[in-house]
Amino acid sequence: MKQTNTSIRIPMPVRYLINAALIVLLWFILSSLMRSGAITNYWTGIIIMIGINIILAVSLNVATGYLGQLPLGHAGFMAVGAYAGGIFMRAVPVQEFLRAGNAGASVPYILIALLISALTAGIFGLIIGIPALRLRGDYLAIITLGFGEIIRVVLTNIDSVLGFDFTFGSAGLKRIPKYSSFTLVFICVVLTCFIIHTVMKSRHGRAILSIRENEIASESVGVNTTYYKTFAFVLSAMLAGVAGCLYAGYIGSLYPSTFKFMKSIEILVMVVLGGMGSMLGSVLSATVLTVLPELLRSVADYRMVAYSLALVIMMIFRPKGLMGSYDFSLSHLLEKGLCAVRLLFGRKSSEKKGESRE
Amino acid sequence: MLLSVQDIHVYYGAIHAVKGVSFDVDKGEIVTLIGANGAGKSTVLNTVSGLLHPRSGSILFQDESIVSVAPNKIVGRGLAQCPEGRRIFAQMTVEENLEMGAYTRPASSIEQNIAHVYDLFPRLKERRRQIGGTLSGGEQQMLAMGRALMSEPKLLMLDEPSMGLAPILVEQIFAIIDELHASGSTILLVEQNAQMALQVADRAYVMESGQITLSGTGSELLNSDSIKKAYLGG
Ligand SMILES: Nc1ncnc2c1ncn2[C@@H]1O[C@H](COP(=O)(O)OP(=O)(O)O)[C@@H](O)[C@H]1O
Ligand SMILES: [Mg+2]
Numbered sequence: 001m002k003q004t005n006t007s008i009r010i011p012m013p014v015r016y017l018i019n020a021a022l023i024v025l026l027w028f029i030l031s032s033l034m035r036s037g038a039i040t041n042y043w044t045g046i047i048i049m050i051g052i053n054i055i056l057a058v059s060l061n062v063a064t065g066y067l068g069q070l071p072l073g074h075a076g077f078m079a080v081g082a083y084a085g086g087i088f089m090r091a092v093p094v095q096e097f098l099r100a101g102n103a104g105a106s107v108p109y110i111l112i113a114l115l116i117s118a119l120t121a122g123i124f125g126l127i128i129g130i131p132a133l134r135l136r137g138d139y140l141a142i143i144t145l146g147f148g149e150i151i152r153v154v155l156t157n158i159d160s161v162l163g164f165d166f167t168f169g170s171a172g173l174k175r176i177p178k179y180s181s182f183t184l185v186f187i188c189v190v191l192t193c194f195i196i197h198t199v200m201k202s203r204h205g206r207a208i209l210s211i212r213e214n215e216i217a218s219e220s221v222g223v224n225t226t227y228y229k230t231f232a233f234v235l236s237a238m239l240a241g242v243a244g245c246l247y248a249g250y251i252g253s254l255y256p257s258t259f260k261f262m263k264s265i266e267i268l269v270m271v272v273l274g275g276m277g278s279m280l281g282s283v284l285s286a287t288v289l290t291v292l293p294e295l296l297r298s299v300a301d302y303r304m305v306a307y308s309l310a311l312v313i314m315m316i317f318r319p320k321g322l323m324g325s326y327d328f329s330l331s332h333l334l335e336k337g338l339c340a341v342r343l344l345f346g347r348k349s350s351e352k353k354g355e356s357r358e
Numbered sequence: 359m360l361l362s363v364q365d366i367h368v369y370y371g372a373i374h375a376v377k378g379v380s381f382d383v384d385k386g387e388i389v390t391l392i393g394a395n396g397a398g399k400s401t402v403l404n405t406v407s408g409l410l411h412p413r414s415g416s417i418l419f420q421d422e423s424i425v426s427v428a429p430n431k432i433v434g435r436g437l438a439q440c441p442e443g444r445r446i447f448a449q450m451t452v453e454e455n456l457e458m459g460a461y462t463r464p465a466s467s468i469e470q471n472i473a474h475v476y477d478l479f480p481r482l483k484e485r486r487r488q489i490g491g492t493l494s495g496g497e498q499q500m501l502a503m504g505r506a507l508m509s510e511p512k513l514l515m516l517d518e519p520s521m522g523l524a525p526i527l528v529e530q531i532f533a534i535i536d537e538l539h540a541s542g543s544t545i546l547l548v549e550q551n552a553q554m555a556l557q558v559a560d561r562a563y564v565m566e567s568g569q570i571t572l573s574g575t576g577s578e579l580l581n582s583d584s585i586k587k588a589y590l591g592g
Contacts, residue, residue: 203461210458218444219409219504221432222462312404 010335018334027186034182044182048250050290051185052243055192057270057282059239062196064268065277066205067232068212070141073128073148074240075263079256080124081241083119083155083167086176086248095177103181111180114188114245121241122234124151129233133226155256172255173248180249188246192239193279198316199235207230212277263315269307273314275321285322359418360385360513360544361406361437365418366415368398368405375401377568378415383513383546388539390547390576392589399548402565403517406546407439408432421512434462438511442518442548444498446505450492452482455490455501459508467510468521471579475504478534496527503534513540515546520554532558552589556580564589 010018031045033039039047060074089109098105128147132140159169167173199205207228210218219225248254270289274281293303314321361383368376368556376398383389391399404410406417408429417425424432433439447455456475460468476483479500485493490501499519516535521530532554538545539558549555556562559576564585572579579585 091431142490199382206458209450209460213447213449214445217447217502217505218458219429219431220407220439220441220445221459222430224430261402 001293027183030186031182045250046291046294047262048180048185048246049183049188050287051182052246052250053267053270053286053290054189054247054283055239055243056267057274057286058196058279059236060194060267061271061274061277061279061282062208062232062239064271064273065282066200066208066212067229067236069133069136069229069233070138071132071144071233071236072141072261072264072268073144073146073151074236074267075238075259075261076144076148076151077121077125077237078244078247078263079151079155079254081121081244082248082254082259083173083244084120084241085117085245086173086254087166088116089177089179089249090173090175094179095175098177100180106177106179110184110249113179113249114242117241117245118238119241121244122238123141125234125237126230129230129237131213133229133233140303143147145264148259149261152256152259155259167254167256170256172253174253174265176248176252176254178249178252180246185246185250185288188242192242193283196235196239196279204228212272229277266307273322275323278321278323281321359383360420361546362416362418363402363417364404364405364418366405366412366417368401368410368412368537370401375568376412379565379568379570380415381563381570381573383544385512385544386542387560388535388545388547388551388558390559390562391565392549392552392555392562394589395550396567397565398568399565400517401568403439403515403546403548407437407515430462433509436510436512437515437516438506438513439508439556440502440506440517440519444495444502446490446493446498446501448489451487452493453486453502455505456482456508458584459505462509468508470568471508471510475507478507478537479504488565496523496530498532499523499527500534503531507538513544513546515548517548518550519547520549520551528554530557533563552585 030039034044056074056078060071063071063074064067079262092109094106094109097103097109128144132147134145135143141168154220155167156170159166200208207218207223210223211225211228215225266289270286271282273289274283274285293300296303296306299306318324359382363382364380365378366376366380367374367378379398379402381389381391389569391402393399401410405412406419406424408424408427408431412425415425416423419432419435421435424435424437427435427520447458450458453472454473463471476486481497481501482504485497489499493501503516503519506516519531519535523531526552534550535545535547547555547559556576556579562574562576562579563570564572564579572582572584574582
């Protein structure tokens with residue numbers, strides 16, 4: 001009766017509807033709990049940070065898990081997005097709208113800020129990606145690490161060098177309007193996952209995966225490998241920029257030191273722990289690695305030790321990460337459930353089908 | 359002429375690897391390029407497929423120059439290369455590997471071409487759901503060849519398909535090359551296994567340290583004394 005586990009297939013549009021309904025339901029539950037106060041402001045903040053970290057992890061996963069490179073400058077792209085969005089939002093009258101409780105009027109500005117962040121980070125991704133992607137392995141890791149640090153150093157010193165108030169150096173870019181509501185972050189997370197999922201399921205996604213598997217073979221079947229490597233890298237940077245923009249609108253003040261090399265490593269740890277190339281893995285480990293440090297506040301000094309330990313243990317017991325490269329879909333789970341039900345209750349009918357097939 | 363290579367010189371930095379090589383391939387022919395390790399055979403193939411650029415010389419495919427055409431565009435024009443050393447997509451299934459081979463083709467062509475490849479390599483059909491990396495060496499070679507065929511190439515270039523395979527598998531691979539030839543395919547075959555290559559080839563070129571030193575029909579070279587001494591063990 002083995003063939004029964006593939007016998008139920010939910011058609012594609014229905015799958016999308018199911019997923020969409022479940023996502024809306026999740027949003028509804030969370031936001032009702034927040035409004036009723038069952039989820040405190042403190043936890044709302046943590047949930048927003050989870051969302052931002054999910055975007056960072058799944059976007060880095062495009063470059064590491066799917067493209068198979070090891071960039072170490074993701075925090076740099078986040079910083080570019082954060083500063084671009086933050087500077088823009090300070091220049092427009094969003095603060096006044098938010099104070100007056102007129103959040104609706106700020107929506108167009110928020111959209112523009114997200115766009116500016118994504119584009120700026122994307123342009124930096126392009127500038128860095130074109131030379132960096134000619135290298136591979138350790139060299140690519142080192143050059144992206146260098147670029148990430150350069151971005152941070154530039155953000156720190158550009159004002160004193162050029163003599164105007166732009167990033168406010170290490171004093172920090174303060175009083176950014178706090179536009180990152182739970183709903184905004186939630187929508188961005190869903191859209192990010194949807195975009196990545198759609199790209200990776202397409203012909204372009206196949207091309208990206210084939211580069212990871214074997215670049216020479218990929219070239220030999222006619223994939224424009226330079227183009228797709230750059231494409232994946234820029235997509236990854238753009239989404240990191242979006243995360244940065246959301247971060248700016250949540251925290252309200254930006255300091256270059258936030259975007260140190262360790263931030264890139266933290267994001268990388270999320271991806272590696274979740275399983276390279278698994279979006280679900282990235283989502284799960286971004287969640288766990290955001291919540292755990294909060295719960296373990298008292299031993300915060302040992303956070304880095306815990307990270308390293310977690311990684312070492314992971315390498316020993318699950319070298320491919322929590323989820324490997326496995327990606328699940330809710331509707332797939334539902335299909336399995338339906339099959340199980342059918343096996344339990346409709347054994348006879350499925351047996352007949354099995355016979356007629358033979 | 360389907361492919362015409364004229365006096366190409368290829369360098370790796372300061373290393374002059376290919377020193378003025380000329381040859382051509384006509385429609386329906388199997389032409390083989392034989393020579394010892396390091397003679398420059400792969401360099402020639404990689405130059406034709408656009409991965410390397412000649413410093414001078416011309417390469418015409420269907421009477422158009424492809425010297426400055428990008429590798430992915432060259433595949434689209436009908437020139438497929440099956441690279442040296444079984445470069446398969448290790449984590450994709452056999453069938454996904456084949457689908458990738460049709461990357462430059464419209465999706466509607468895939469089904470028919472997969473059926474054709476499975477006809478040639480029944481073994482691949484048995485293993486269609488298996489992960490590429492878990493295939494044996496011979497099966498991986500079959501997969502690499504099948505994948506190259508998925509683009510419906512006008513010219514198929516094979517780089518040492520028999521490398522590292524057991525004798526019985528070498529015979530199988532050459533039997534399939536023969537079969538492809540019989541069905542009208544045009545093949546440029548690079549080999550170190552001179553005996554087998556000369557048996558299937560219409561014409562052959564011998565390469566030594568970056569130059570072509572001898573050429574003729576397959577049977578002429580099989581019977582040539584210098585070839586016997588240098589490549590066929592007596
Ligand atoms: N990437 C490379 N860099 C420098 N030299 C190379 C490179 N690839 C090949 N060569 C040199 O070019 C010559 C021809 O190599 P190749 O074309 O691979 O020979 P064959 O395929 O006939 O064994 C050899 O001397 C080899 O050492
Ligand atoms: Mg070679």
